[in-house]
Amino acid sequence: MIQWHNGIAQLTIPTPFAVGDVHIYLIKGERLTLVDTGPKTEEAWRSLLDQLNELELTPTDIEQIVLTHHHPDHAGLIECFDQATVWGAKETNRWLTRESSFMQDHDQFYRSLFQQVGLPSSYFILIDKMKVPLSMLGLRGLDGVLADQDGLPGEKGWTVIETPGHAQGHISLLRESDGILIGGDVLLDKVSSNPLVEPPHAEGEARPLSQLQYNASLERLLTLPITTVLPGHGPLVTDSHGLIQERLKKQHDRAMHVKELLAEKEMTAFDLCVLLFPAVYKEQLGLTLSETVAQLDYLLERKEIEEIKQTDGSIVYRALHITKGHVYE
Ligand SMILES: [Zn+2]
Structure with missing residues (x-):
C-alpha cells in the first residue's frame, strides 16, 4: 500500500541488478515531481504504472523528473515521460545522450586505465561488457541542469545538494523544514556506496578521484540538518550522521x-x-x-x-x- 507522507510517496521498482529493488520518489507540491525512474525494463515499467495507478495517477500527470544520477537503475525510464521536464546534474547529460564522441572517449579512457592498473589484455573485452547495462538507461538528454544550492524548479523548500563520488553527476534533494534528504545512492543502510571510476569531465583532464569526492560529500552531509535519508535502495536511514561516521571509518580501515x-x-x-x-x-x-x-x-x-x-x-x-x-x- 503506497501512501503519501508529508507530500512524498516512495515507490519501489524491481531491477535486474545485484543491488535489488530501487526506490523512486514522488513529490506532490505545486508540481508533481518524480525523483528517479527505475531501469528501462518491461517489468519496471509495469510496476511503476501499477504503483502510479494505486495513487490514482498516470504517467502524464508527472510534470518533471529529477535524476539523482545517471545509473540505469535510477534513470532508465526517462523516455516514457514525453511531457515531463527532465532535470539533473550537468555531468549526467553525457551518459543520457551517449554521443559517439563521448563513447569514444569512454572506451579510450578505460583502455588506458586498464593499462595503468596492470590488467592483463585478455580482460580488455570488459570495456564492451561494461556498456551492457547502458541498454537499460534512457536515451534522452536533460531539459535543464541542476547545480548545488539550486531549488527544485517550481517548488519551495527544497535545495539541491551536489553529492559526487558514486557518480560524477550525483545530486541529493534536501527539504530543510523537516530535514528529509532524498539521497539517491549517497548513503545506503546496508551497503557502502561504490565510488565508481568515471572518465574525466573533459578530454585531457585528470581522472576524478571518486573516493575523495565521495568522502567530501559525506563530510558535507554531516554539516546539514538531516533527519531522515530517503535512499535509492534499502531501508530509510534515520541516524545518517552516525552511519556516515561509521562509513568513513570503515573506508579508512580498508585503505x-x-x-x-x-x-x-x-x-x-x-x-x-x-x-x-x-x-x-x-x-x-x-x-x-x-x-x-x-x-x-x-x-x-x-x-x-x-x-x-x-x-x-x-x-x-x-x-x-x-x-x-x-x-x-
Ligand atoms: Zn542505485
Missing part, C-alpha cells in the same frame, strides 16, 4: 589494510584487486577495480603510498613510512 598488503609486496591495482576480492573479481571486475583504485587514491592523497610507473604503462604501488607499530599494529 590501511591495503597499505599493509603493499608493505609486504609492491603491487599493481589489479594484483591488489585479485587479493582483496578473490571470489568476485572476475564476475565484477569493474566494481572491484573501482573499489581498489578508490583505496589507492585515498592512500596516495595521504602520502601513505607512492606510485612507480613501469615501462609497460602500468603503475606499481609501494607503501611509505613503514614503521613497526604503525602499519602492523
Whole structure:
C-alpha cells in the first residue's frame, strides 16, 4: 500500500541488478515531481504504472523528473515521460545522450586505465561488457541542469545538494523544514556506496578521484540538518550522521589494510584487486577495480603510498613510512 507522507510517496521498482529493488520518489507540491525512474525494463515499467495507478495517477500527470544520477537503475525510464521536464546534474547529460564522441572517449579512457592498473589484455573485452547495462538507461538528454544550492524548479523548500563520488553527476534533494534528504545512492543502510571510476569531465583532464569526492560529500552531509535519508535502495536511514561516521571509518580501515598488503609486496591495482576480492573479481571486475583504485587514491592523497610507473604503462604501488607499530599494529 503506497501512501503519501508529508507530500512524498516512495515507490519501489524491481531491477535486474545485484543491488535489488530501487526506490523512486514522488513529490506532490505545486508540481508533481518524480525523483528517479527505475531501469528501462518491461517489468519496471509495469510496476511503476501499477504503483502510479494505486495513487490514482498516470504517467502524464508527472510534470518533471529529477535524476539523482545517471545509473540505469535510477534513470532508465526517462523516455516514457514525453511531457515531463527532465532535470539533473550537468555531468549526467553525457551518459543520457551517449554521443559517439563521448563513447569514444569512454572506451579510450578505460583502455588506458586498464593499462595503468596492470590488467592483463585478455580482460580488455570488459570495456564492451561494461556498456551492457547502458541498454537499460534512457536515451534522452536533460531539459535543464541542476547545480548545488539550486531549488527544485517550481517548488519551495527544497535545495539541491551536489553529492559526487558514486557518480560524477550525483545530486541529493534536501527539504530543510523537516530535514528529509532524498539521497539517491549517497548513503545506503546496508551497503557502502561504490565510488565508481568515471572518465574525466573533459578530454585531457585528470581522472576524478571518486573516493575523495565521495568522502567530501559525506563530510558535507554531516554539516546539514538531516533527519531522515530517503535512499535509492534499502531501508530509510534515520541516524545518517552516525552511519556516515561509521562509513568513513570503515573506508579508512580498508585503505590501511591495503597499505599493509603493499608493505609486504609492491603491487599493481589489479594484483591488489585479485587479493582483496578473490571470489568476485572476475564476475565484477569493474566494481572491484573501482573499489581498489578508490583505496589507492585515498592512500596516495595521504602520502601513505607512492606510485612507480613501469615501462609497460602500468603503475606499481609501494607503501611509505613503514614503521613497526604503525602499519602492523
Ligand atoms: Zn542505485
